[in-house]
Amino acid sequence: MEFVGGGRVKGVVIGAGIVGSLIARELTRYGFDVSIIEKEADIGWGVTKANSGIVHAGYDDEPGTLRAALCAKGNAMYEKLSKELDFKVKRTGSFVVAFNDEELEILKELIKRGETNGVPDLKILDRDDALSMEPHLNPEIKYALYAPTAGVIFPWDVAIAAVENATANGAKLFLNEKVVDIEVKDGRVKKVITDKGEHEADLVINAAGLYGDEIARMAGAEHVPIHPRKGEYIILDNKVSKMVKRVIFPTPSKKSKGILVVPTLTGEVLLGPTAQDLPPEMKDNLSTTAEGLNFVKEKVIKLMPNLPFNKTLKTFAGLRPESPQKDFFIKKSDKVWGFVNVIAIRSPGLTAAPAIAKYVVEKVIEEDMGITLEKNESFNPIRKGITHFADLPPEEWNEIIKKDPKAGKIICFCNKVTEREVIEAIKRGARTLDGIKFRTRAMAGRCQANFCTTRVMRVLARELGVDMSEIMLKSGNSWVVDGKVRR
């Protein structure tokens, strides 16, 4: 077979979410010539950014589905992946709590499913054991399904890490670039056309999240319809972390896993999500609602009656890509050679993502499409994250400050983020305030950026050589300050 990249297969990955990013990295492992195209201003700013951030144990999904097969596998893969890519996974474990014997029956079913799916160490705890492990649970609970392998991550950490590693291995990243068409000739993909230009392609990976159906339509490929399901969340101050050790789920319903209590990596407690189905044309509706936030509160109070809502830091909403048939839609197109759908990646997509990437390359590309995979001998799987110096032992931090005093200059007081970390984030591609926030956790603390916005803006303006008025909060024209007060 002949490829546009000469000897190399030119692969274009559409979407720099966690799925697209990990696939892109996997493709560089086999020497593909990879381009990643993302319409947002940064990596992981679609579905990846706004979800519960849970590495699920894998007992939820119906055996026989791709979701079930890839979830438990993905969970196990996070171990090695987090070491290679230097991001944090915290194995908090999880509880599914039951308030009565009917719900206990569902827990037993989950255990059965979990065992079929290969989930280790599941067990049902009685009330006393559950309460001794999580003293702030509602004392009216009767049982809890304990899954020690569940954990939490910051999903965008993984996407950023994967893209950094992919680009270190030769991939190219195109941000702020929106795909507008896909050229197909003689039944083969030819080009991905964007609002900025064109990208030749032998292989197009459709990892466009909410927009996966639209991208497939551009290519004339098979697809499933995708509609957004909105999830609203509340975040509580990290002082609340003392009250929650594990991810707490209610007994699930048919539609969703319900409203959860999630102790995040940095101690804030995440509550949510709601599950509101929106029509397909509302894929950019990220607004919170009074009803949604109240619903989260009500349900959380049932799980943990004493959580202090007066310690609320912020609220937000995210959208998950839902499709009618529920399962992931991961396959090559039979109509358009070279086009691969990796869409409808709803929960547990985050957990499954590492397994999805492997599946796409080894099963879909090699086995189903017959493209021979050859290991790229120079592939380096290791990426180093941005060191958060406050996590280091004082002596080690001191050594770094001696070499670079900026490593001792705290920019974000709440989260103790230094100027050197902010500069490092900019070096790695942060161009907006949110870009710095998601890479360093500056501006994400208790004061919610009230003390450090201008401090971060000064560093950003200086490092990029721009005026403060050119700095954006996030994607698009989200300017922060207007002109000068006086010249």
Added chain:
Amino acid sequence: MRTDVLVIGGGAAGMGAAIAAAKEGVKVTLLEREEKTGGILNQCIHNGFGLHYFKEELTGPEYAERLKKILGEYDIDVVTDSVVKVIKNKKVVTVSCDGVKEIETSSIVFATGAREKPFGALMIPGDRPSGIFTAGVVQKFINIENRLPGKRALILGSGDIGLIMARRLTLEGVEVVGVVERMPYPGGLARNIRQCLEDFDIPLYLSSTVVEVRGKERLEKVVVAKVDEAFNPIPGTEKTFKVDTLVLSAGLLPMVSLVSDFATLNGTSGGLATSNIGQSSVEWLFGAGNSTVVYDLVDYVTIEGERAGKFAALYAKGEKLSEKIPIEPGENVRVLHPRWYSKDDGLTIYTRVSKPIEKAKLVIGNYERTLTNLMPSEMVVLKVPARYLEGFNKLEVSIKEV
């Protein structure tokens, strides 16, 4: 490193504390996390500061400069750009460009000030565009960074900073379309309502709140509605303002996260609970300024800072301080400071009523005082002579309607 009195925070309280402690002849170290001392005064370029303490009207930076000058007259180790990571017993770990250091001290004056309630805490539904700032951030943009926050602004909350920013924005050419306050009365001082809103014809919408913010990238519009007595929005009263800037002035919260795990907090203020001499529930930890209670005037902040500094120094010198007896909030008292009384010094009560009261009688111990026109926004400050407090083993402050 070792010191006698370690002052954390170089604002109006911390500088006062450091000066008073130095007067006692002990070794004093003052830590400031920003590039220079002065705290929030540095960005408050309006006037109205200092009438009580310096007996003249000053701007914020002028007030800070006066204190800095006095500070400079003493042998005080002032360390700027230094952030406290953790306080563990009498050891404090700091971080600066000079490294991570541990300071051992005999006592601490905790004077970290307050922070603004963030927008997210209000759980207002809608989008999350740029253009939503707290008043303090806007103040910093204009006064320190020389940048305007936008072209058309609405202000949520009629606290003093919000009122002052309404005037400031107007003077700098930003159109301020109104100030929204959910209470039936303003949150700031009466003089600020007059000088910042009325003088500039800026409408004040009482019993109203923001129910929705809209804008995908930059803020585009804000929906305001009237609220009922339980602060629930009243359907049908919505009014839409097309603005690119929303300025939040929803109140200040004492910053206590460094001590809240081991010291008692004042439930009425959210700050570090202290006695009238500034001592907290932990005998070596003293508190002063807005980290104990949010004051109306910076003058009180410095005065109480001095007191805490003095007694922190006496403690460091090994002087025995008297037992403290508790002071509890009674009827109609929403905010009360201090929370213990020690007869080592006089008692000044700082309190706020829980609702507007026309005429009231404040009672503590054997002391009574008639007060008129009390507003929750205006702090009641009263010196209570010691003779009225003798013979009590606990005290209560109540404000009875007459």
